[in-house]
Amino acid sequence: MTTGPAVPEVGDVLTVTVGPVAHGGFCVARREEDGLVLFVRHTLPGEIVRATVTETGSRFVRADATEVLEASPARVVPPCPFSGPGRCGGCDWQHASLEEQRRLKAQVVQGQLRRLAGLVLDDVACEPVPGDVDGLRWRTRVEFAVTRDDAGERVPGLRLHRSHEVLPVTDCLIADERIARSGVLGAPVPDGVVGVDVVAPGRGEAVVVPLGMPRAPSRDRRRGHRGGPGQPGRDHRRGRREPAPVPLGPVPEVTERVGDHEFTLSARGFWQVHPGAATTFTDQVLAWLDPQPGERALDLYAGVGLFAVPLAERVGLTGSVRAVEADREAAAAAERHLTSYPWARAVAKPTEAALADLVAAGERADVVVLDPPRTGAGRAVVEAVAALSPRAVVYVACDPAALARDVGTAREHGLELVDLRVLDAFPMTHHMECLALLRPVR
Structure with missing residues (x-):
């Protein structure tokens, strides 16, 4: 009686040729004799490595590239002495040049949109964000x-x-x-x-x-x-x-500034961690939405009002802004920041519940921006946004898989992806920020 290849155990070392990048800071490799899938960290596509198994599953294993036999031309010496297999888990790509990191991140976004939203995009690029030092100190x-x-x-x-x-x-x-x-x-x-x-x-x-x-x-x-x-x-x-x-x-408060606007929040409150991110995102949101005087704007997962404040400034006293934030402390901060704009208000309520109220009341929104947590907005929120009949929606996403799932739902309800920016707001890690513009199909 013959048996197939042994299932690897934690600590086993396998020699593999590395394939394409995967979402999460891994590359995919397959064992030749049985097609077993390995998600391998600290490697790059095309390399031949010895990979030490770190976790096992029924259909795949996780591993670290503990020895590189044939290196990619894009491989560099990690700048941080605490980076590498078995070391700090904060950085995924210190062994890759910045150019290669961004190329891989763009490929991840393309793959997620193709697999989860049915969109084939050929011109995706991951752009740097001003404020870091060659990918460090951000x-x-x-x-x-x-x-x-x-x-x-x-x-x-x-x-x-x-x-x-x-x-x-x-x-x-x-x-x-x-x-x-x-x-x-x-x-x-x-x-x-x-x-x-x-x-x-x-x-x-x-x-x-x-x-x-x-x-x-x-x-x-x-x-x-x-x-x-x-x-x-x-x-x-x-x-x-x-x-x-x-x-x-x-916990002390800190002050952040974007353009002419200052935001005061708890030091442990949410704020973008890259110094250039908040300004870059705000500029793009306003450019795409192009809010006009008198329009109704909706800011979902509003935090302390990063987008709500400039939206209120743009729509003016004949318009309206509703900032929705589930965290009461952040919603209270948003309300303070909107004090100068009486036509704008912050609502301390879960986004799904707040949207259900608006839809039930027959409300509409001209422009919508949403910046959900890593898990994404989800089907109920996306369907409710579509029901408000906005002329433009900007989705700020920190996870490309969640974005792709929600874009797929939006397409089912008449909102198509018409523009996309992928921003390297987290250099040296596998994370990136995506800004997506959705418009109704005419």
């Missing part, structure tokens, strides 16, 4: 975990990929320089502190927020919106979930 918000170093000291660190295990670090090269010089990195952490949130706002030095464990498990939805190297979550190797740490004292 992250203005980093949450460090705490571990013990070789000397037994409690020190800050960053998590390994898909794990709660923490690697001590003395710098993070994608972090803003103010975070690096905040005094947090390399310094002993007091007992009772399980994490340290460091924020480099639009002006001033970094703000440090010590974190401790909550008395009861909790989830902080907004902190998980964009993810990050210090974020808690499920340990896929151990199958457990830890509660998110909470501030040990009052």
Whole structure:
């Protein structure tokens, strides 16, 4: 009796030729003898590598390229000493040139739109965002975990990929320089502190927020919106979930500026982490929507009002703006920021519920912008947006798969994708930001 190739176990080393990029910071490889699929980190398409298995599943395995036998011409030496197999999980592409990183990100977006929305786009490019330094020193918000170093000291660190295990670090090269010089990195952490949130706002030095464990498990939805190297979550190797740490004292406010507008928010409130992102996104949203005096604008997942404020300025006192945000603290901040525009208001309500009310009341919206969390808006929200009969919709997406699913739903309801920008707002990682313009089919 013959048996097929053995199912690999964690720690096994396989020699594979690497295929195309996949969403999530992996490339796809297949074992020749049985077609077993491997999702391999720290490699590039076309390379031949020895891959060490890190996780096993029924139809695929995850692995790290621990030895490169034939390298891609786009491979570079990672600038960060904490990057690489078995090291910090925050960066996926430090071993690739910036040009290659952006080429791969564009391919991921193309693949997701083709597979999930039925759209074939040939001219997708991933563009840089002003404000980083050759892909480094851009992250203005980093949450460090705490571990013990070789000397037994409690020190800050960053998590390994898909794990709660923490690697001590003395710098993070994608972090803003103010975070690096905040005094947090390399310094002993007091007992009772399980994490340290460091924020480099639009002006001033970094703000440090010590974190401790909550008395009861909790989830902080907004902190998980964009993810990050210090974020808690499920340990896929151990199958457990830890509660998110909470501030040990009052959280200070920070001020961010976009154009002529200032936004004041909690240091732990959601704001784009790349210093050039908020301005770049706002400029594009306004250019595509081109809001006119007297129009009705809707800002969904509005946060502290980044888009609602300039929309209110554009539609003027004969128009209206409704900013919808489920997080009450963020909605209250949006309401403050809209004080100068009495024709605009913020609603502290889940987006799906707020839209259901508008549709039931027979309301319409001329222009809509939505910036949902990583999971996307979902079918109910997209269908409700279409029911409001907008002339233009801009979807700001931090996950291309979620965007593609929602674009597919929008197409079913008469809204077609007419323009797309892919922006490298998270260099060195697999993340990117997509801005999509949808218009009704005429």
